[in-house]
Each structure stands twice: as structure tokens, then as C-alpha cells.
Amino acid sequence: MDSNGDDLPKKTQHYVSAVEVARKAGVSRSAVSRAFTPGASVSAKKREKIMAAAEELGYQVNDLARGLLARTSRLVGLVVTNPELGYRSHLVAALTKALIHRGSVPIVINTGRTEEELVAAQKTLFGYRAEATIILSGSPPSSFVELARRNGQPLIVLGRSETGADDVNIDNEGAGREAARVFLANGFTALGFAGTISRTPTTIERENGFCQEAAARGANVIMGHGGNSDYAGGQEAARQLFAGSDHPQAVFCVNDLVAFGLIDHVRRHTSLRIPEDLSVIGFDDIPEAAWETYNLTTFRQDPAVMAAHAVALLDQRQAEPDRPPMHDRLNTHIVVRGSARIPASFKL
Amino acid sequence: MDSNGDDLPKKTQHYVSAVEVARKAGVSRSAVSRAFTPGASVSAKKREKIMAAAEELGYQVNDLARGLLARTSRLVGLVVTNPELGYRSHLVAALTKALIHRGSVPIVINTGRTEEELVAAQKTLFGYRAEATIILSGSPPSSFVELARRNGQPLIVLGRSETGADDVNIDNEGAGREAARVFLANGFTALGFAGTISRTPTTIERENGFCQEAAARGANVIMGHGGNSDYAGGQEAARQLFAGSDHPQAVFCVNDLVAFGLIDHVRRHTSLRIPEDLSVIGFDDIPEAAWETYNLTTFRQDPAVMAAHAVALLDQRQAEPDRPPMHDRLNTHIVVRGSARIPASFKL
DNA sequence: TGCCGATGCAGAAACGCCTTCTCGCCATTC
DNA sequence: GAATGGCGAGAAGGCGTTTCTGCATCGGCA
Numbered sequence: 001m002d003s004n005g006d007d008l009p010k011k012t013q014h015y016v017s018a019v020e021v022a023r024k025a026g027v028s029r030s031a032v033s034r035a036f037t038p039g040a041s042v043s044a045k046k047r048e049k050i051m052a053a054a055e056e057l058g059y060q061v062n063d064l065a066r067g068l069l070a071r072t073s074r075l076v077g078l079v080v081t082n083p084e085l086g087y088r089s090h091l092v093a094a095l096t097k098a099l100i101h102r103g104s105v106p107i108v109i110n111t112g113r114t115e116e117e118l119v120a121a122q123k124t125l126f127g128y129r130a131e132a133t134i135i136l137s138g139s140p141p142s143s144f145v146e147l148a149r150r151n152g153q154p155l156i157v158l159g160r161s162e163t164g165a166d167d168v169n170i171d172n173e174g175a176g177r178e179a180a181r182v183f184l185a186n187g188f189t190a191l192g193f194a195g196t197i198s199r200t201p202t203t204i205e206r207e208n209g210f211c212q213e214a215a216a217r218g219a220n221v222i223m224g225h226g227g228n229s230d231y232a233g234g235q236e237a238a239r240q241l242f243a244g245s246d247h248p249q250a251v252f253c254v255n256d257l258v259a260f261g262l263i264d265h266v267r268r269h270t271s272l273r274i275p276e277d278l279s280v281i282g283f284d285d286i287p288e289a290a291w292e293t294y295n296l297t298t299f300r301q302d303p304a305v306m307a308a309h310a311v312a313l314l315d316q317r318q319a320e321p322d323r324p325p326m327h328d329r330l331n332t333h334i335v336v337r338g339s340a341r342i343p344a345s346f347k348l
Numbered sequence: 349m350d351s352n353g354d355d356l357p358k359k360t361q362h363y364v365s366a367v368e369v370a371r372k373a374g375v376s377r378s379a380v381s382r383a384f385t386p387g388a389s390v391s392a393k394k395r396e397k398i399m400a401a402a403e404e405l406g407y408q409v410n411d412l413a414r415g416l417l418a419r420t421s422r423l424v425g426l427v428v429t430n431p432e433l434g435y436r437s438h439l440v441a442a443l444t445k446a447l448i449h450r451g452s453v454p455i456v457i458n459t460g461r462t463e464e465e466l467v468a469a470q471k472t473l474f475g476y477r478a479e480a481t482i483i484l485s486g487s488p489p490s491s492f493v494e495l496a497r498r499n500g501q502p503l504i505v506l507g508r509s510e511t512g513a514d515d516v517n518i519d520n521e522g523a524g525r526e527a528a529r530v531f532l533a534n535g536f537t538a539l540g541f542a543g544t545i546s547r548t549p550t551t552i553e554r555e556n557g558f559c560q561e562a563a564a565r566g567a568n569v570i571m572g573h574g575g576n577s578d579y580a581g582g583q584e585a586a587r588q589l590f591a592g593s594d595h596p597q598a599v600f601c602v603n604d605l606v607a608f609g610l611i612d613h614v615r616r617h618t619s620l621r622i623p624e625d626l627s628v629i630g631f632d633d634i635p636e637a638a639w640e641t642y643n644l645t646t647f648r649q650d651p652a653v654m655a656a657h658a659v660a661l662l663d664q665r666q667a668e669p670d671r672p673p674m675h676d677r678l679n680t681h682i683v684v685r686g687s688a689r690i691p692a693s694f695k696l
Numbered sequence: 697t698g699c700c701g702a703t704g705c706a707g708a709a710a711c712g713c714c715t716t717c718t719c720g721c722c723a724t725t726c
Numbered sequence: 727g728a729a730t731g732g733c734g735a736g737a738a739g740g741c742g743t744t745t746c747t748g749c750a751t752c753g754g755c756a
Contacts, residue, residue, distance in 0.1 A: 014419060015477065015499050017713060028735050033715060040716095041733060058495050063475035064415045065713035069740055071362060073412060075455070075476070084441035093432035096458035105472055107423075108456045110444035124453055127411035128423070129363065147406055151363050231639060264640040291579060292612040293641050365741060376707045381742055388743095389705060413741035417712055 016057045025053035036061050067129055076104045076314075077125035081113050081137035085230060086257045087284040087301065091136060091158070094307035102311055104131060113138030126151060132314050134158065140165070154317040156310055160201040161327065166317055168309045168328040172202055175299045175332045176209025176252065179281045182334070183250040184217055185346040186279065192222045192248030194237035194258050196229045203229060203254045206283060210252050222248050226261070229254055234261020242270055250279035250340065256289045258282070259296055263339070279340035295338035306330065364405045373401035384409050415477055424452045424662075425473035429461050429485035433578060434605045435632040435649065439484060439506070442655035450659055452479060461486030474499060480662050482506065488513070502665040504658055508549040509675065514665055516657045518678045520550055523647045524557025524600065526682060527629045531598040532565055533694040534627065540570045540596030542585035542606050544577045551577060551602045554631060558600050570596050574609070577602055582609020590618050598627035598688065604637045606630070607644055611687070627688035643686035654678065 018032040025032070027050060034040035035050040042050075053059075067073035076099050083092045096106040107130065109121040118140055125133050126147075132154040140157065145164045148155040157167040183191055191214050195207050214221045224241040226233025234257060241248055242265075253259035259282035263274060272278045282289060282298035289296040309328050316326065336342050366380040373380070375398060382388035383398040390398075401407075415421035424447050431440045444454045455478065457469040466488055473481050474495075480502040488505065493512045496503040505515040531539055539562050543555050562569045572589040574581025582605060589596055590613075601607035607630035611622060620626045630637060630646035637644040657676050664674065684690050 015474065019713085029713095030715080030736075031734065033713095034734090037715075043733070046733085058498060060471055060474040062416070062477065062713055064412045064421060064477055065740090066715075067412045068410070068416060068713080068742095069715055071740080073476075082441070083444070084437045089432040089437040089441075092456075093430070093437075093458060096431065096456050100458060105476065106456050106458075108440075108444050108454050110441060110448060110454075123408055126363065126408040128421075128453065129410065129412055150406060231635070235640075260639065260641075268640050287579070288636070291608065292583075292616050293608075367741085377741090378707060378709095378743080379705090381744085382706090385743075391705065394705085410741055413712090414743075416714090416741080417743050419712080 015062070016059045017062070018059070021050065021054045021057055021059045024057060025050045071129065072131055073129045074104050075107050075125075075128050075130045077107045077109055077121065077130045077133045079109045079111065079118065079121045079133060079135045079138070081111065083108065083110055083136075086255060087286055087303070088136060090286060090303040091306060094303035095134065095136075095310060098304075098307040098311045115141045118144060122147065126153070132156065132317075134310060134314075152321060154314055154321075156313055156317075158306065158310060164325055166313050166326045166328075168306055168313060168330065170301055170306070170330045170332050172205035173209035175283065175334075176206040176211075177213035178334060179252040179299075180210050180213035180217070180219070182281065182340065182342055182346060183252070183279065184214070184219060185343050186250065186341070188249040188279065189219055190222065190246065190248045190250075191219050192224060192241045192251035194224045194226070194234060194241065194251050194253040194262050196233050196237075196254060196258070197225050197227055198229070206252075206254055224251075226258065230257045231261040231264075234258035234263075235265045236261075238262040238265035238269075242266060242272075247272075248278075251281075253280065253282045256282040256284045256286050256296060256298055259298070259339075260288065260294055263294060263296075275339055275341055281334075281340045285335050289335075290337070297337045297340035297342075298335055299332040300335045301330075301332055363410070364407045365410070366407070369398065369402050369405055369407045372405060373398045419477065420479055421477045422452050423455050423473075423476050423478045425455045425457055425469065425478045425481045427457045427459065427466065427469045427481060427483045427486070429459065431456065431458055431484075434603060435634055435651070436484065438634060438651040439654060442651035443482065443484075443658060446652075446655040446659045463489045466492060470495065474501070480504065480665075482658060482662075500669060502662055502669075504661055504665075506654065506658060512673055514661050514674045514676075516654055516661060516676045516678065518649055518654070518680050520553035521557035523631065523680045523682075524554040524559075525561035527600040527647075528558050528561035528565070528567070530629065530682070530688065530690055530694060531600070531627065532562070532567055533691050534598065534689070536597040536627070537567055538570065538594065538596045538598075539567050540572060540589045540599035542572045542574070542582060542589065542599050542601040542610050544581050544585075544602060544606070545573050545575055546577070554600075554602055570594075572599075574606065578605045579609040579612075582606035582611075583613045584609075586610040586613035586617075590614060590620075595620075596626075599629075601628065601630045604630040604632045604634050604644060604646055607646070607687075608636065608642055611642060611644075622687055623689055629682075629688045633683050637683075638685070645685045645688035645690075646683055647680040648683045649678075649680055 018029055022029045022032045032050055034042045035047045078095055080092060099106045111117045111121055118138055122144055134156045136158050140162060145162060155165045157165045161167050193207060193210055195203055211221050222241055224237035226236030253262055259280055263280055266272050282296045285298045285300040289298045313326055313328055366377050370377045370380045380398055382390045383395045426443055428440060447454045459465045459469055466486055470492055482504045484506050488510060493510060503513045505513045509515050541555060541558055543551055559569050570589055572585035574584030601610055607628055611628055614620050630644045633646045633648040637646045661674055661676055
């Protein structure tokens, strides 16, 4: 004998629909619908009865059908390349959390940066009538922006600006300038920059800010460019920067991973000590920067803050679809640790 | 004058439907549908005409409506806690990539491990008629498994086993035993284990394998348990292991992050050198393990392989929905680097 | 060359599931 | 007793797929 003879455990093998719930609760199909719509006119007693029946049957409103009628879903697309790397992994985590908290459902399109891959991602997201698209890597072609606009799908770009799209950026150039000022306040005259060949707006801005400020103050900057903005790229940049006899006294790295690669290379292949003989500043302040080995002075870029701003931008865009593109610019602040000291005389 | 007077650029502000494409191409609505269905009976000429019209209008099949009829979507849910941490970030990246490659669309539910959070995640995924759910963290309650089964939604659990669900696991216990054998082959008699208080099946298996093998061979194991299985947890474990005078000669760490914390603590707060005075073995082989600072000997767990197996399991489950639960067990292999040497006499 | 059968393509209708709108009824209150 | 408000029931709509039916064309055979 089963625990209850109410429902024989036949293989349903399909989702229960509102009709079944209605039948079980002895109400109409639309009553069930209203019971699940906040603010609809159902008596408390009936709603309770419906909810009990729904619970028992394991009913769940079909968001596909709901979205079909609403002409939009609660899905939000995150388009990203290499979501496992450095700062980006934290940004993806923060965004998914913020979106879920908002009631949205994040789709992560892990893909390349080429135009056709981005277009394919957009097609997928259009197919599911995504509420919005957030681009974390790569530059959407103008057709992408145009198509999103035509279909009324908000498009938010992070870490770069795109004509016609909303974006969240940080003050990369200002941070680059500040890095230069910090070094110069220490009396260094030979500066170095560790960047990459594959340049993005973000890295270009950091480089420009640093070099321009250094040039304006009469300092020389030696450039090192690794392949990618990761650990290996940092090693490669270090190889270039510390190959000759006149190496820099202080290096600004395009991000923390590059700084780690550079530091490790310097420690292993040169006799320079950090920070006594060489100061290093990174960018991002990922958790590894605080590890004892690196104890890296770096610019903090809080992923939770950036995610919150992206979501806020999305809210505003949905409230005013026809408003001109919005540009959100966040500030960073330097986190002083052991790899580069700041003289007391220096004012931030 | 506009570039072409064909379409005045009015704000559509809605997605184009198959009806509009049909009108434009001068065919019926069902012809459009067939044109987008592979293998349907449409003449090549008509298909081409339809495709051209679709392209011009920016038409995209509504997957919401498609899923409504198919009673399932191509969405696959990934339920994960702290997707930014260590190995998990790589696993999430590998899974999203593998799923997209398969033609599925990954939804990432970044949430806690509590029962109610998991149930909420399941409701969301049921609502969108997700093709499958893959759980990366946390233990689904039995109601979760039962509901997934009733609704015919495949459920795949990674890194643990759950009654009634398919899973992919790795041989944690075997790896733990091998770590012990490696240490013993070096002649060490005082072993250490760096784990955490918050234990998961994964960490328990590694610990058990290591301790049992050591005990079986007459070696003593000192235990250190940090708070979480991350860098800080490794530091904390190190504090416990190296507090007294009789510290271990070799430590097996529950994962790489813990190993990094332990190594950094040892370097800073003791005079022990690695590997001369202390051997360390980690687990996961995340990219940081290969960094020069750590040069960590560790067990490789390839995220791409695990993702491929998870997807393969999904394929099999969809092919044979009624088949009993499948358990996939992957092997790891040790990657020998500088933090722990393996004597020539040792056979793997 | 003409006719019949077979085949293939196109269109119409129904279905899937939910939401919303409208209509009607009942209960409550003055 | 009548009017009003609130709740319930039924129907339509949103979009793509699938099935069924009809029509036309092609080929084969006499």
C-alpha cells in the first residue's frame, strides 16, 4: 500500500499545467493564473486552496508561455570571453548574483570576441527574448547595437564605450596618471609599463594615462608588451623590461595578473628586490593581490559595485527606453600594500 | 533622403514575427516555419526567398514559443556557489563553453547552498522548462531529485553522489592515497593534512584516502583545518600545523588555494624551505599552481574533461530517460613540479 | 498524345500554456 | 429592494510547430 492512495505514482514525465491545478483545486483555469499574479483579484481563501494544490502537484508557472505573451522574458544575457580569468571571473560572479537578486535570470554566453561570434550570441538572446544584453568582452559591431535598439532590447557594455549603447566604465586614464604620480613622488625617474599586444580600450586608457602623465612631468617610460594580459604576458613583459642594463625603477602593470607574472620573473631571474629595488603597481585588486607573496599595491575595482551600476543602468533604461545613451563612469582608488610604497608627502 | 526608401526607420520596438516575414516573402506563415525547420519540405527557391526576407527584417525564431510546443527549452541550468573561486571558475567556464558548443544555452544560478536556495533555483529552471539542471555546489534535497524526475528533467550532480541522480566524480580517495604513497616513498614519516572545517564529500574523500593510506603504512598524520577551502583557510591550517615543535615534513592540501595559503604562511612565518624542508602537494592544478612562486605538485583535474563528461552524461540521459542513474568516475593524475619531488623508485 | 497515379509542396487549422479582458452573477450594504 | 462592488468563468491573443488536406505537377504507361 502506498502512503496515500490519492495519486498513484504514475510516470508523469511532463510538467503539470494550470489546468490540472484548477481541476484539483476545483476552480477555473484563470483563477489559477490570477492566484500566481500579484495583485490580481482572488479571494484569500481560494488563493490558498490553489496554492496548496499547486504545491502538491509540483506546479510551476511556465515562463515560456508567460514570456510569449509578455513579449519579453526575465532572461538577461552576459556575453563574455574567458570568464574564468582574473577580474572577469569576479565580475561575472557579481553580475549573476546581482541579476538573480533583481529577479532576472542570467544566461552566460561564453564565446569569442569576433563579430560573427557576437552576432550568434545576439541571435540566441533574441530567440529567448532576453530582457537585456550585457557585454563584458569584445566590441559589438554597429549592426549589433542597431538590432538591439530596433527590437527594444537594452544593451549595456562594460569596460568600453559604444555609440548608441549604455556603458559602465572606470576611470582608467585617471588611474594611470595617478600611478605615474605615485612613482614620481617616490623620486623615481625611470618608469616602466607592462602591457600587452592585444590591446583593448581599457588597457589603452591605462597606458595612455600613465605615459602622458609621466611625459608631462619629464619622466621616461620603458614599454614592455606581453602577449595577453595574464601571468605569462607579465613574464614576457618583464623579460623585455629587464633585459638591458638600464631597467625601470618602478613598473605599472595593466592588471594584477600581469603584475604577478612580472614580479615572479623579476624575483627568479634578477637580483632586484621588491619594493627595495623595484616598485610595482597593478590594477583590479583581485584577491590574489592581497596574498602574502605578492602583497601588491593596486587599483581597486570592486566587481560588486560595477555589477550594481550595470543593474541600475538596466533599471533606468527599462524605465525610459527612449532616453539617450547613458555613460556611467566609476572611480577607482589605490590600495597601498608592500609592492609600492607611497611617500607621506603624497596626497591622493 | 535615406539610403533606401524601402523601409522607413520607424521604431518597431518589438520583435518581428513569422507573419511579417511571410507577408514580405509572399508565402504562408507555415512556410516560414518550415523554412527554419531542418528537413522540412520546402522548395529550395522558396526557402531562399524566405531567408532573404527574414534576414532583411531581422527575424529571429521565438524560442519561447518553440519551447512552449516542444515542452522543453534549450536552456540548461548551472547551479553554483561562488563561481569565481579557484577550480570552480574554470569548471563553470568549461561547462558554459561545452553547452554552447552543443547548442544549449547555459543559465548560471549563482546562489547559496541552503535547501531553500536550491529549491528556488529549481523553480526558476522549471519555469523556463530547462532541458537539464547541473549542480556544481551543494547537496540537492531529495525533493529536488524527485521533482526533477517527475518532470522528466535530467539532473546531473558534479563532485558528489546523490540518490537517483546522475553524477560525475573524480577519484578523490585514490588521489589522497597516492599523495600519501608519494610522501612515504620519500621517506617521510610525519605527514600533515590541510583541510577545512566546512567539509564536502569531495574534501572528505581526499582526507580519508590520505589518512587511511598513511595509517595503513604506519605513518602519523597531523591534521590542520582552516575555515574555508581557500587561501585564508590554508594560512589557518598552516598556523595549526606549524605551531608546535614537531611539524610535518610533508603536507597534502585539500586543494591548490589551500596549498598557496599554506606555502605563503610557511615562507613568511617559519624558516622551512620548500621543498628542502617541507613537501607540499595540492589538488586541482589550476593555472596558478604552475606559477613560478608556487611551482606546485598537484593532482590534475581537467575542467574541460569534466565538462565534456557532464555533457556526454546529459546526452545519454536524454537518449534513455528511464535508464537507472549513471555514475561517471574520472581519474586524476599527479603533476610533478617543484613543491614535492617524486623519487625515481616510485611507480605511479 | 492523353490519362491516371504518385509525389511533393503549400496553406489552413489546431495545439501548447498562460495572461488579460469582458461579461455575468452573487453577495453585501444602504 | 435595488445598486454596487467584487469575484469567477469563459474566450481571445501571442507565436511557432505540426498535421491534414488539397492542389499541381511530373512521370509512366497505353
